[in-house]
Amino acid sequence: MNILKIFSNKIFSKDIASDRLKLILIHDRADFSPDFLEMIKSDILQVISKYAEIETGNIEVRLTTTDEYEGSSPALIANIPIKKIKR
Template sequence: MDLLKIFSSKSPKDIASDRLKLILIHDRADLSPDLLNKIKNDLLNVVSKYVEIDSDDVEVKMTKTDVIEGASPALIASIPIKKIK
């Protein structure tokens, strides 16, 4: 009888593999503030072609999501729309 399986549903190998995936994703998604600001400006330029936006309340950030196996990087943008052009 494997005592480890009684207390954990994952083996140490699986846990180590998951941790390594998280580290790799973090390294790949770690954007500098300057690059994130450039992405934000590009997004605002494109969106503003179609709608009038409130640029003072725009929030763009990097986070992680579980859509793909393990955590994967995600860009989250909150862009308040004043009206459609």
């Protein structure tokens, strides 16, 4: 463990590079193109908007990995702020 890292708020370039490499590997393993991810995002928003009002300015949809199963598998993470639920 790096002691300097614990007491510093500085983000190291090696950590940024490592995160970028992980993202590239996730996209390659999941075989998702950016266009495909946008189509998924659009479909998710369309379905959720039937049931809730969505704040469209702060929506984030990304791919990551999960170690929940054997090995690491791709996971889709969506952060969609909801204004209110439709009744």
